[in-house]
Amino acid sequence: MRVLIAPDAFGSTLGPVQTATALGEGWAEGAPHDDLRLLPLSAGGPGFLDVLERAVGGTTVATTVSDPLGRDVPAAVLLVDEPDRRTAYLEASQASGLHLLSADERDPALTSTWGVGQLLETALQEGAGRIVVGVGGGATNDAGAGLLAALGAGPASALARGGLALRDAGADALAGLPDVVERFAAVEIVLATDDLIPLLGLSGTSAVDAPGKGATPQTAQDLEGALGHFTDLLTRALPHPPLDLLTGAPRRLDREPGAGAAGGLGYALLALGARQAGAVSEVLRVTGFDVAAAGSDLVVTATGRLDWTAVRGSVVSGVAEATMATGRPAVVVAGELLVGRRETMSMGLAGCYAVADHPREVEAMVADPVATLRARAARVARTWSPAR
Structure with a gap:
């Protein structure tokens, strides 16, 4: 058989x-x-790159990024050259994964996605015209603020100290966001996830996923408020907000399917122009x-x-x-x-x-x-x- x-x-x-x-x-x-x-196979979490490299080969670029608490950890970007462009595959959990923390270190109020931004920067520097980011197994709840800070959207002191610190972010915390969006304008970014929850609300990432990352009920509630403040800042800073095709009104990115994936990492990627695609279907196709x-x-x-x-x-x-x-x-x-x-x-x-x-x-x-x-x-x- x-x-x-x-x-x-x-x-x-x-x-x-x-x-x-x-x-x-x-x-x-x-x-x-x-x-x-x-x-x-993989759903975008730990092992995503191993699965893809086994299936399609490519070139692995080794790098060092920050873990959720700012410590150096090894990571990699998988580059696959196609006839018309270079695709970079990233595994966000290499920088933001829950497995990188001990049980007593798990606190989504303090963890940051800064290292995922470093992976994106590496992919961009390697000439990728398409970047596929597998998300899953994350330890963060910062709506991707750390990722944006690592790319130059704003100061680390305001954006990379974890989700709870975002409640104190000032009006100019994302002053560099237009330049970051412009840098990625010619790059196709794919948010590879099957987690389609929104960023905010009773079915959002703070309410649904933060408790499994170490948040108390009070912390989860506080994170909800902090992320709500951050979305207000980002909406005002975003140079060209996407429009609803039917109404012509600006779309609410925090309500988009996948915005709440990986503690809101999806939200930051959507702000950079990413489109959501099922990680499982992508892996099934590639393999x-x-x-x-x-x-x-x-x-x-x-x-x-x-x-x-x-x-x-x-x-x-x-x-x-x-x-x-x-x-x-x-x-x-x-x-x-x-x-x-x-x-x-x-x-x-x-x-x-x-x-x-x-x-x-x-x-x-x-x-x-x-x-x-x-x-x-x-x-x-x-x-x-x-x-x-």
């Missing part, structure tokens, strides 16, 4: 490539007669997933946690939908399975298998994710591909 193994990252412990390798080793143990192909799935008898994907948030806009849902179009079955191996059969059937999955069903198994999975994932993959392989 021809099996395509196309997983996302396995939580925060294994990246997509490591997950695919562990699944492949387990499957080979359970069904050694099968023909396996590994095709790791040639449709062709690979059509040439397989079974597709196996994986994720660390399959809950209601993964029903749409995730690698699992993207794989299930694309595989269904080929008429092939798709199954998922999840660290934890927190949705019922009705939800998984609606996604188009033919089978769902949890690595951990009980607290004791969760502890074992966290202690040794590779071994537990391999063992589960071997059992699933014996179910779907019995020995000859």
Whole structure:
């Protein structure tokens, strides 16, 4: 049997490539007669660049950027030369990822996206005519203010001290924004995310995502106010605000789908002229997933946690939908399975298998994710591909 193994990252412990390798080793143990192909995928978070480099090659430019607290960390820009332009792929989490902070350092009131701006600057200096920014797994909630400061839109003292400090930003804090927008005017920027939440409001980034990054309810409320003040400043500083095609009135960028992605990082990119595109669909396209799935008898994907948030806009849902179009079955191996059969059937999955069903198994999975994932993959392989 021809099996395509196309997983996302396995939580925060294994990246997509490591997950695919562990699944492949387990499957080979359970069904050694099968023909396996590994095709790791990503939703724009950690591992985004590894997945794309594996698929399309290109040139990796190593650099050093600031992490969410201003410390130097290694990062990279992937450059792919196309017939008519150079595309740069960026992984925002290399500079702003939650995984860069210890548990007691996580505070979205203080963290900054300055390092993501440094990645954009590197891509621009390398001659990119198209910049694709994968966002996800971020530790920030500053509406991309740090990113804009790193590009020269305003002083770091006002914009790069975290989201909460934005409430004190003065009227001239974004005086350099017109020049920054002009520098990127000829560059196509793609905000690669499937997180379509707005910046502000009850369904905005401060209310929905900040608590998972360490914010208390009061901090989340304070961040909402600070980001509201920042949007007022940016709206006044933006030289040519985009217009609604129907009404001709200026569009509210803070209400655009994806503006709240990665703590509002999407908002700053939209201000630079970015267009939003699904990260999963972009990765599926670049990796040639449709062709690979059509040439397989079974597709196996994986994720660390399959809950209601993964029903749409995730690698699992993207794989299930694309595989269904080929008429092939798709199954998922999840660290934890927190949705019922009705939800998984609606996604188009033919089978769902949890690595951990009980607290004791969760502890074992966290202690040794590779071994537990391999063992589960071997059992699933014996179910779907019995020995000859």
